[in-house]
Amino acid sequence: MADRPDRSQPPLPPEGLPVGADSEVGPPADEGAVWDALHRWRAAGRRFALVTVVDSRGFTPRKPGAHMLLAADGEMVGTVGGGAIEQLALEQARALLPGGGTCVLRRHLTQELGMCCGGEMTLFIEVLEPAPRLVVFGAGYIAKPLAAMAADCGFQVTVVDGRPEWVAAERFPRATRVCRDPEYAVDALDLKPGDYAVVVTHDHALDQRLVQKLLEHPLKFLGMIGSLPKQKKFALRLRARGFSDEQIARLHTPLGLSIGARTPEEIAVSALAQLIAVRRGAPIEPGWVPPPGAGHAEEREPEAAGTREAPAHTEVERQ
Secondary structure, X not given: OOOOOOOOOOXXXXXXXXXXXXXXXXXXXXHHHHHHHHHHHHHOOOOEEEEEEEEEEOOOOOOOOOEEEEEOOOOEEEOOOOHHHHHHHHHHHHHHOOOOOEEEEEEEOOOOOOOOOOOEEEEEEEEEOXXXXXXXXXXXXXXXXXXXXXXXXXXXXXXXXXXXXXXXXXXXXXXXXXXXXXXHHOHHHOOOOOOEEEEOOOOHHHHHHHHHHHOOOOOOEEEEOOOHHHHHHXXXXXXXXXXXXXXXXXXXXXXXXXXXXXXXXXXXXXXXXHHHHHHHOOOOOOOOOOOOOOOOHHHOOHHHHOOOOOOOOOHHHHO
């Protein structure tokens, strides 16, 4: 009777494949640690590269589905096999991290990298950008659809309003809610250069105070609901308070792209389209440009603010 193989012992590696850094014998490295780190890094807003083995032929140290993470600060989690292939993947990931993007890395481990496995691996490397934060000041009729759609488009949304009934969880189930007077919440929000902020409160005077505080922060985007006449009045007041034309031009008002929006939901679509354009690097009109040769904002007619049609933002819509 022929001897039966002892299945209680791990199988031996194929003949000719050395056990070591260039071979995978037994179970793969714990992929759970990679997914845990990916979740934590995304929540923390970290920028990192994800390296995935997408194809392999012959004897290779890792098989399709193996992953490795490399953060912009150099922290690593996971492995795609070690040795020369991993070093090359790390070099490619470091080169991609500053500007983002993807690349495919395909190498024969022995012929091109001098590894002794003898197989071929294909790796896909992608930079995962941190989800941009959108802070919505005001929790009214425009803020509600804007927050929901922005979350669907990958923004981390924070809604700030001092009225608890307006910033309730049932109105903003997917947003971080801050029940505090928006003017006094700005400093506590720890705004960063990559953040987006829109001012859609129910009070024009509050809008003015908020804009003055927000212009002190180098935000990615600052927008305010309003009309062209309101834009002119705000420019005058900001100039009177010592803000330069360059600073005032960072405020985009009327908020949104010109699509003829009228309802709160349509205005939210218009605003989100503008946010997405900024995020993706598409050109948008400047927020405000002083007329050539003019020394004072008073010399500028409201219609000179731009070619956009001013949305009809009623007080009901702004609540």
